[in-house]
Amino acid sequence: MSVHIKSILFNKNLPIFALILTLLMAMYFLGTAIQSTEQFNRIYIWLFAATVLAVIILSLIIIQRIVWLVVKRRQQEPGIQLTTRMVLMFTGLSLPPVIVVYLFATMLVNQYVDSWFDVKTDQALEDAISLGDIFLESQTLTHLNASKAIAAELAEIDPLNQGIYLDRLLESSKADSLSLYSSDGQLISSSSLNPLKFVAPNLPQSTINEININRQYARVEPSANDNLQVRVALQISSNRSLSLGQSRILQALFSLPEEYQSLAINIETQVHEYNNLNYQRQQLKSTFIIILSIVLLISVLLAMLRAFSSARRLVEPIKMLSEATDAITQGNFSKVIPVASNDELGLLVESFNSMSTQIATSSALAHRAQSEAENQRAYLESVVSHLTSGVISIDHDFLIRLSNDATHKILHLGTRSLINQNIDYIAMKNPTLVPLIDLVKQKVSDKTHYWQQEVLIAEDSLRRILLVRGSQISDTEMEGGGHVIVFDDQTIINQAQRDAAWSEVARRLAHEVKNPLTPIQLSAERMHMRFSGKLSKEEDEILDRATQTIVSQVENLKTLVNAFSDYAKPPELRKELGGLNQLIEEMVDLYSLSHPGIVFRVQLADPEPQLLLDKGRMRQLLTNLIKNAQESVDQGDIEINIVTEVTKDQLVLSIKDNGHGFSDQVIKHVFEPYETTKQGGSGLGLAIVKKIVEEHGGQITAANHESGAIIHVYLPLA
Amino acid sequence: MNRIWLTLGVLVLGMVTSQASEFERLERDFSGTTWLLNPQYKVSPSGKVREAIDNGIVVNFVMQVKLYASKNWWFDSMLEHQAQTFAVRYFSLSSQYQLNNLRTKEKQSFITLDQLLDHLGQQTVFEFNANQDADYLSTRLFLDKQALPSTMQLPIVFDADWNLNTDWQQVPLNTGKQP
Numbered sequence: 001m002s003v004h005i006k007s008i009l010f011n012k013n014l015p016i017f018a019l020i021l022t023l024l025m026a027m028y029f030l031g032t033a034i035q036s037t038e039q040f041n042r043i044y045i046w047l048f049a050a051t052v053l054a055v056i057i058l059s060l061i062i063i064q065r066i067v068w069l070v071v072k073r074r075q076q077e078p079g080i081q082l083t084t085r086m087v088l089m090f091t092g093l094s095l096p097p098v099i100v101v102y103l104f105a106t107m108l109v110n111q112y113v114d115s116w117f118d119v120k121t122d123q124a125l126e127d128a129i130s131l132g133d134i135f136l137e138s139q140t141l142t143h144l145n146a147s148k149a150i151a152a153e154l155a156e157i158d159p160l161n162q163g164i165y166l167d168r169l170l171e172s173s174k175a176d177s178l179s180l181y182s183s184d185g186q187l188i189s190s191s192s193l194n195p196l197k198f199v200a201p202n203l204p205q206s207t208i209n210e211i212n213i214n215r216q217y218a219r220v221e222p223s224a225n226d227n228l229q230v231r232v233a234l235q236i237s238s239n240r241s242l243s244l245g246q247s248r249i250l251q252a253l254f255s256l257p258e259e260y261q262s263l264a265i266n267i268e269t270q271v272h273e274y275n276n277l278n279y280q281r282q283q284l285k286s287t288f289i290i291i292l293s294i295v296l297l298i299s300v301l302l303a304m305l306r307a308f309s310s311a312r313r314l315v316e317p318i319k320m321l322s323e324a325t326d327a328i329t330q331g332n333f334s335k336v337i338p339v340a341s342n343d344e345l346g347l348l349v350e351s352f353n354s355m356s357t358q359i360a361t362s363s364a365l366a367h368r369a370q371s372e373a374e375n376q377r378a379y380l381e382s383v384v385s386h387l388t389s390g391v392i393s394i395d396h397d398f399l400i401r402l403s404n405d406a407t408h409k410i411l412h413l414g415t416r417s418l419i420n421q422n423i424d425y426i427a428m429k430n431p432t433l434v435p436l437i438d439l440v441k442q443k444v445s446d447k448t449h450y451w452q453q454e455v456l457i458a459e460d461s462l463r464r465i466l467l468v469r470g471s472q473i474s475d476t477e478m479e480g481g482g483h484v485i486v487f488d489d490q491t492i493i494n495q496a497q498r499d500a501a502w503s504e505v506a507r508r509l510a511h512e513v514k515n516p517l518t519p520i521q522l523s524a525e526r527m528h529m530r531f532s533g534k535l536s537k538e539e540d541e542i543l544d545r546a547t548q549t550i551v552s553q554v555e556n557l558k559t560l561v562n563a564f565s566d567y568a569k570p571p572e573l574r575k576e577l578g579g580l581n582q583l584i585e586e587m588v589d590l591y592s593l594s595h596p597g598i599v600f601r602v603q604l605a606d607p608e609p610q611l612l613l614d615k616g617r618m619r620q621l622l623t624n625l626i627k628n629a630q631e632s633v634d635q636g637d638i639e640i641n642i643v644t645e646v647t648k649d650q651l652v653l654s655i656k657d658n659g660h661g662f663s664d665q666v667i668k669h670v671f672e673p674y675e676t677t678k679q680g681g682s683g684l685g686l687a688i689v690k691k692i693v694e695e696h697g698g699q700i701t702a703a704n705h706e707s708g709a710i711i712h713v714y715l716p717l718a
Numbered sequence: 719m720n721r722i723w724l725t726l727g728v729l730v731l732g733m734v735t736s737q738a739s740e741f742e743r744l745e746r747d748f749s750g751t752t753w754l755l756n757p758q759y760k761v762s763p764s765g766k767v768r769e770a771i772d773n774g775i776v777v778n779f780v781m782q783v784k785l786y787a788s789k790n791w792w793f794d795s796m797l798e799h800q801a802q803t804f805a806v807r808y809f810s811l812s813s814q815y816q817l818n819n820l821r822t823k824e825k826q827s828f829i830t831l832d833q834l835l836d837h838l839g840q841q842t843v844f845e846f847n848a849n850q851d852a853d854y855l856s857t858r859l860f861l862d863k864q865a866l867p868s869t870m871q872l873p874i875v876f877d878a879d880w881n882l883n884t885d886w887q888q889v890p891l892n893t894g895k896q897p
Binding site: 040041042044045049132133136185204206219220221222224226228264268271273275278279280282283284286287291318331357461686 | 775866
């Protein structure tokens with residue numbers, strides 16, 4: 001219930017309903033008022049009050065609308081400018097004619113009302129009144145004298161008989177009635193010309209008062225039927241036995257002659273009406289101006305209200321169009337504007353709805369196509385990102401448009417995105433890639449359709465070989481065209497191929513060289529046994545030295561061949577779980593005993609990490625590395641540092657010496673067979689070490705430090 | 719703007735405070751079954767009213783008397799209501815003022831307007847049947863503006879000179895109960 005009342009009280013159309021109700025009420029008053037003049041007089045003020053109330057309500061509505069307009073203008077609501085202009089235009093258009101009519105009507109009424117009255121008429125009426133006064137005064141005087149004569153006659157009569165004589169005196173006089181009153185106004189006796197309709201006349205107190213002063217009263221006065229009559233009252237001075245307190249008053253009433261009566265009434269009526277109108281002249285003007293002002297106000301306010309209403313009706317579709325346009329701008333195509341009219345605005349709204357529907361359809365299609373393209377792109381990116389080969393796509397301005405994760409790994413770049421970077425950025429990040437970038441730029445500039453080339457990348461101790469393939473993308477295949485470059489790290493493959501070749505060489509060498517060594521050695525020893533002591537002393541010495549040389553060189557060759565054999569065909573690995581610390585300590589102890597001049601500094605990881613390793617091969621690895629370190633020291637004390645430490649998932653074994661280190665030429669190929677810095681070295685030591693490391697799934701690097709070389713071995717933890 | 723508010727304020731104040739008619743007393747005569755009640759008023763019209771009467775405008779005065787029986791814890795009940803309307807008119811030819819009681823049709827002429835108004839204020843008698851329940855009466859006198867010509871009604875709406883209305887005056891009758 002309260003909600004219902006609230007909805008009524010706070011209804012925004014409530015003032016309009018109140019206005020309509022008030023105007024209907026005013027119309028009802030008007031309808032009632034025009035039924036008669038008396039009704040009009042009675043209801044007139046209420047009719048005016050209802051109209052004023054309507055003006056007040058209308059003013060409040062307009063004020064509310066103006067406040068609304070100001071607020072909306074501050075909020076810069078769409079269409080508010082147009083509303084303001086329309087309101088001003090309607091008001092401006094309605095004001096001039098209303099004001100002109102107002103001024104004209106006011107002037108006309110003033111002149112017209114004034115024209116009713118003039119000095120001549122005033123004077124004529126005053127003259128008529130004066131004339132009537134003169135006539136009435138003469139009539140009054142005549143009747144006074146006649147009444148005095150009657151009073152004189154009555155004074156001679158005994159007061160007890162005066163009433164009897166009244167009828168007789170009435171007949172001889174022209175009076176309509178004669179009455180006798182006591183001094184205090186009590187009726188004693190009365191006589192009338194028409195006894196059947198006679199009503200005893202009263203003696204007004206004012207008359208008695210005047211008699212007491214002047215002893216007589218004679219005046220013309222309006223009668224009960226609005227005619228004029230002459231009232232004469234006199235005190236009777238009795239000559240008989242009346243005491244002073246018993247004086248009597250004679251009242252005689254005279255009506256005017258018929259012919260004068262109508263004229264007098266006519267003059268009285270005209271003067272009355274003229275004076276009445278003349279007096280109301282100013283009030284009439286004021287009333288007219290007030291009513292005209294009310295009409296003017298109602299007209300202007302209604303025009304303003306109509307302006308607001310029309311503006312709102314006109315602006316509403318425009319506002320909705322604006323809002324719908326904003327919605328479309330923000331991607332909401334579902335907004336449909338209701339068509340409120342069949343005019344041009346309605347047509348515009350219909351066209352807009354049709355357009356938004358078409359946009360929505362097109363947008364849905366575009367969205368679907370875009371989604372499909374995005375899916376394909378995502379699929380392509382996923383595929384490319386999972387490729388082990390590095391892929392780069394560049395445009396003609398050498399801007400990178402696409403790159404995958406493998407690119408970063410193979411080119412040893414950071415994680416920062418390469419997209420939209422110039423290709424020179426890669427060279428800037430990793431200067432060893434300059435040959436690669438130069439090659440790519442050259443091929444792109446030459447517009448080579450398809451090309452393939454190996455590029456050698458030298459990074460400290462690592463020499464990497466990249467197999468680079470490039471293909472040009474034409475403008476027809478992709479807007480603006482471009483180039484796609486695919487590259488693979490061929491180092492391992494090349495290394496494997498090289499290792500395989502070396503193994504084959506070593507195997508053949510061992511096979512071909514090892515076989516004749518034993519007969520050579522045996523032949524040399526038989527020759528020594530056969531001829532020893534049978535030759536001269538000098539020749540015998542030569543034989544001994546030659547035979548010894550042959551045998552020792554053959555032993556050397558055998559050692560060499562065995563080394564080749566080990567490299568070419570290593571024994572089968574027997575990996576088992578264990579630590580490296582014990583092996584290191586064992587090898588250090590062994591070397592310390594056999595080579596007391598070597599100073600070992602050992603720092604081993606604790607707790608000892610566990611690895612899957614072949615202890616025999618590991619011993620060989622450690623032997624080779626310690627031996628290399630020992631042999632790298634040309635002079636002075638030999639100092640070898642052995643450190644193991646655990647990183648995330650690796651054991652890092654570092655062996656550092658204080659020798660001459662690796663030369664720049666050697667360090668690039670230090671792990672390849674036949675690369676050695678020692679005279680008489682086989683060049684297989686570090687190659688075998690590398691092979692053992694790789695057999696255990698690890699990596700090895702070689703580098704120089706301030707005074708010597710350092711080898712890092714990375715082995716995976718178990 | 720301030721001047722407009724000031725004018726309006728003065729007008730409203732004038733309407734409220736102006737008292738050109740004044741109740742003086744009540745003459746009563748309780749004789750048998752009839753009560754004769756004679757409210758006494760002093761009527762002093764302004765110059766504008768006098769001018770209007772002298773210029774032929776008929777001015778109506780209404781005198782009202784209501785008999786009430788007071789009640790505890792509830793509104794008092796009105797037992798009877800009487801009103802007498804008097805039309806005051808000036809006759810130019812005879813230079814006399816006429817007082818016309820529209821209820822009794824009784825007409826009286828007076829030489830001066832003051833005499834007429836004295837008569838109106840002092841000699842108007844209301845006759846009621848005796849009612850023992852009545853314990854007080856309310857009376858007032860007012861100038862009936864709505865009986866004036868329509869052209870005059872608007873300009874005098876806020877004119878204090880035309881405000882001859884008295885408030886309702888409550889006068890106890892013969893009972894011990896007070897209103």
